[in-house]
Structure formats: structure tokens, C-alpha cells
Amino acid sequence: MKEPKRLLSQGATDFERQLLRAVANERPSALLRSRMQRGLGLVGPLAWASTVKAMLGSAAAKVTAVVGLGVLAVATVATLELVPDASVDAGEAPARAVSAAPAPVGEAASAVAEPAAAAPAEAAPAAAAPREAEGAHAPGAPSTPNAAPLEAASAPPAAEAAGAEDDRRLREEIALLDGARAALERGDREAARRSLRTYRERFPEGVLAREANLLRRRAEPARARSRAER
Amino acid sequence: MAARLRLEGMFRAHHELIWRTLRRLGLSPDLAADTTQQAYLIAAERLDDIRSGSERAFLFSTAIGLARTNFRRSQRCQLQSDMDIHVDPSVKSEQLSTRCSAMELMDRIFAKTHPDLVTVFVLFELEGLSAPEISQLIDIPIGTVASRLRRARATFRAAARRMDLTRQGRSAP
Numbered sequence: 570m571k572e573p574k575r576l577l578s579q580g581a582t583d584f585e586r587q588l589l590r591a592v593a594n595e596r597p598s599a600l601l602r603s604r605m606q607r608g609l610g611l612v613g614p615l616a617w618a619s620t621v622k623a624m625l626g627s628a629a630a631k632v633t634a635v636v637g638l639g640v641l642a643v644a645t646v647a648t649l650e651l652v653p654d655a656s657v658d659a660g661e662a663p664a665r666a667v668s669a670a671p672a673p674v675g676e677a678a679s680a681v682a683e684p685a686a687a688a689p690a691e692a693a694p695a696a697a698a699p700r701e702a703e704g705a706h707a708p709g710a711p712s713t714p715n716a717a718p719l720e721a722a723s724a725p726p727a728a729e730a731a732g733a734e735d736d737r738r739l740r741e742e743i744a745l746l747d748g749a750r751a752a753l754e755r756g757d758r759e760a761a762r763r764s765l766r767t768y769r770e771r772f773p774e775g776v777l778a779r780e781a782n783l784l785r786r787r788a789e790p791a792r793a794r795s796r797a798e799r
Numbered sequence: 800m801a802a803r804l805r806l807e808g809m810f811r812a813h814h815e816l817i818w819r820t821l822r823r824l825g826l827s828p829d830l831a832a833d834t835t836q837q838a839y840l841i842a843a844e845r846l847d848d849i850r851s852g853s854e855r856a857f858l859f860s861t862a863i864g865l866a867r868t869n870f871r872r873s874q875r876c877q878l879q880s881d882m883d884i885h886v887d888p889s890v891k892s893e894q895l896s897t898r899c900s901a902m903e904l905m906d907r908i909f910a911k912t913h914p915d916l917v918t919v920f921v922l923f924e925l926e927g928l929s930a931p932e933i934s935q936l937i938d939i940p941i942g943t944v945a946s947r948l949r950r951a952r953a954t955f956r957a958a959a960r961r962m963d964l965t966r967q968g969r970s971a972p
Contacts, residue, residue, distance in 0.1 A: 576924055576952065584963040588908075591901035597818045605814065608836045609843065611807050614959065695965040713844045 600739065604776065632797045740767065758760050761788040802846050809854045810839060816855075816926055817862045823909050823921045824866055838862035856936050861920065863937070909957040917968065919944055920951035 574580065577589050597605070606612050745768040752760035765785050768775065775781065814835055819832035838861040842849060849857045907915045918937060922928045923944075930948070934941045 572930055573948070575927070582959070582963070584966075585959045588905050588959055589924060590903045592819075592823065592905045595819060595822060595902065596815050597832055597835075599829060602814070605836045607831055609806065609810065609839050611803070611810060654965070689903065717889070783855075 598777070603739070704725070738772070739776060742772055742775045746777055746781055747785060749781075749788065753784065753787055758788045758790070802843075805846065805854075806839065806843055809842065809858065813855050813858050814839070817858055819925070820859070820918065820921050821862060821866050823905075823925075824863075824908070824914050825910055826866060831913075833930035834862055834865045834874055837865050856938075859936055860938070866920075904959075904962055908955055908962075911958070912954050916947050916954065919947040920955065923948055 577586060577593075581589065603612075745764050749761040749768070751762035751766060752758070761784065765781055765788060768781050772778065772781075804858050817838060817886060818831050818835045821834055822828065838858050841861050842854070842858055845857075912920075919933060922933045922936065923930070928936065930944045933939075934942045939947075
């Protein structure tokens with residue numbers, strides 16, 4: 570087969586080129602990348618193998634692990650490359666030199682239960698993450714501008730600002746959940762519930778909402794918990 | 800430690816390609832990230848079985864298989880808060896809104912195109928893979944790659960033309 574030219578390098582109309590370039594420049598945000606890395610245990614000095622094992626562990630273990638690991642994630646998030654390689658243009662089709670032979674997949678899909686919540690069970694809780702100034706961001710508001718605001722913004726700074734905002738929110742989420750977990754560990758359920766209430770008010774759709782819900786259950790009075798379980 | 804380093808290298812080298820392909824197949828940014836992560840977790844479990852040089856093929860085919868399971872066309876997102884637009888510095892800010900709209904238009908085109916055609920189109924036109932590489936990656940004959948590419952291109956160009964004409968306020972012939 571004679572290799573055809575890529576549309577972006579030859580033969581595309583201006584409009585087609587515009588469409589192709591728009592999607593060729595899309596990448597996961599810093600927050601999503603960080604989440605994937607955390608889920609794989611590729612953050613900090615934790616072994617990836619225990620991540621895979623922990624994935625199958627109990628929900629309670631996951632809560633402790635995720636919240637504890639979150640503190641470690643702060644350091645990594647801070648060093649993440651927020652807007653990598655912004656100069657890449659789809660017109661310069663990336664050279665993919667690696668040739669790869671197909672490998673069997675099998676029943677791969679069934680092998681994983683809840684990878685998004687996965688984290689090493691032995692992730693030791695570290696010192697609480699520093700809480701940053703609050704109130705700058707309305708909960709639930711989009712942190713990356715959509716088409717309309719983009720018109721007014723200059724691109725790279727806007728992307729950087731969105732990444733920095735993601736980081737700030739993640740730090741704050743982690744700090745609140747870490748506070749709740751520490752309160753639970755010393756038996757102070759009331760303080761834990763206060764932290765979790767603050768979390769829910771500030772981050773109704775937070776990245777760590779699932780972990781917050783599990784902590785909330787642990788913070789409930791024993792009677793309420795058994796009623797809920799019935 | 801060697802295994803972890805290998806997994807890190809695999810993540811660095813291939814996660815964007817996988818995530819981007821899943822996005823074009825209609826997954827939301829979140830779901831594409833979750834699916835990418837699942838593929839890597841499976842790879843982590845089977846690391847010893849993956850031949851050196853076959854990592855990308857393993858990850859890609861695993862992710863595509865998972866995407867079929869996780870497919871939620873309804874979650875096809877427009878332009879969401881957790882998505883970065885990486886812009887060529889030479890692009891002026893006033894062009895950005897056009898770019899965002901273009902991304903939505905592409906999503907619409909791909910939503911009406913068969914996923915097998917989208918996969919080949921994305922790998923060839925956007926990711927720059929050669930036909931033999933695609934053939935190896937998704938385990939289909941080169942002739943099939945060529946025919947899927949032809950059909951995908953025809954679909955894309957026809958849809959783009961209709962959109963362009965509509966955009967210009969004219970009706971398609």
C-alpha cells in the first residue's frame with residue numbers, strides 16, 4: 570500500500586485543517602493526569618504493585634489510603650508540567666518510531682474493579698497539606714473557560730491559571746479530608762463531621778467526593794450507621 | 800523497582816495517545832482518563848507477559864476493549880472544565896473560540912462515524928502513525944487499514960464540507 574499523505578500536510582481545506590488541529594491539540598488536564606498517576610501509584614516512593622493489590626482491598630482501606638496518599642500527591646501536583654509542549658502543532662505530524670507487535674488482551678476488562686479509587690493501602694498519612702487562601706473560587710464553577718470567555722483570555726496564561734486553580738482546589742480538598750480522617754482517628758466524630766460538612770459545601774462535586782462519602786459514613790454515630798446499613 | 804520504572808515509562812510515552820483516541824471515540828475527559836488508567840492497571844498486572852516493544856499495542860488494544868464496555872455516548876462532552884486546550888503560541892487569542900467550536904464539530908462528526916473508522920482516522924491523521932504501524936497496533940491487515948482510512952476520510956470530508964457550507968450560510972448541494 571502506498572502511504573497516502575496526511576490531510577493536514579496536503580489536500581485539506583482550511584476548514585478541515587482547522588477541525589483537525591483543534592482535536593490534535595487536546596490533552597488530559599494536569600488534574601486528570603495527576604489522578605491517573607495517583608491511581609497507578611506512580612507518585613512518590615510507593616510501589617506500584619501494592620497499588621494493584623490495594624485496588625482490590627476494602628473500601629475503608631481505600632479511604633485511608635487515598636486520603637493519605639493525597640498529601641503525597643500535593644507535592645507531585647505542584648511539580649506537574651501544567652501546559653506541556655504548547656508549541657506542538659498537528660501540522661507537524663509526530664514521528665512515531667516505535668513499532669509494536671500486537672499483544673493478546675483477553676478478558677482484560679473484568680480484571681479491574683474500581684481503578685479510579687485505587688491507591689496503595691499502606692500509604693502512610695503525612696503531615697496535613699497546607700491550606701491555602703479560601704474563597705477565591707465558587708464551588709462547582711468551571712475552572713477552565715469555555716468558548717465564550719476564551720475569546721477574552723490569552724491562551725497559555727489561561728491554561729496555566731486553570732491548572733493552578735485545579736492544584737489549589739485539590740490541595741484544599743485533601744487538607745479537609747485529612748483533617749476529617751485525623752479527627753476520626755482520635756475519636757472526635759463531631760470534628761470530623763464539621764470538616765466533612767465544610768468539604769461538601771465547598772466541593773459538592775469534588776475530585777475526592779467518593780472518599781468524603783466513605784469518611785462521612787465512618788463519622789456517623791454508630792446507631793445511625795446501623796440504621797443506614799439495614 | 801524495574802517494573803515500576805517500566806510502567807512509568809509506558810505512562811509517559813503513551814497515555815496521551817490513548818486518552819486522546821478514547822476522547823475521539825466519544826468518551827468524556829473523565830471517562831477517558833478512568834479508562835486509560837484501567838488499561839495501565841491491567842498492564843501493571845501483566846507486565847511480565849508484555850514483550851518489550853509491545854507495550855503500546857497492549858495498552859491501546861486493552862483501552863479500546865475497555866472503551867467498548869465503558870462507552871457512554873451520552874457522556875460525549877462539549878468543552879468541559881477538566882480539559883486543557885493546548886494552543887500553538889502563534890495562535891491569537893481571538894482564534895481560540897473558533898478552535899473550541901471546531902473541537903465540538905469534530906466530536907459531532909466522529910459521533911456519527913463507526914468507531915473502527917474513527918480509530919484508524921485518528922491514528923493516521925492525528926497521531927501520525929503509518930499504515931503498517933496501525934495494522935500492527937490494532938491487529939488488522941494493511942488493506943483493511945487503507946479501506947477504513949478511505950471511508951473515514953470520505954465521511955470526515957463530506958461532513959466538514961456540509962458544516963462549512965452551513966457555516967457560510969449556504970445550503971449543501
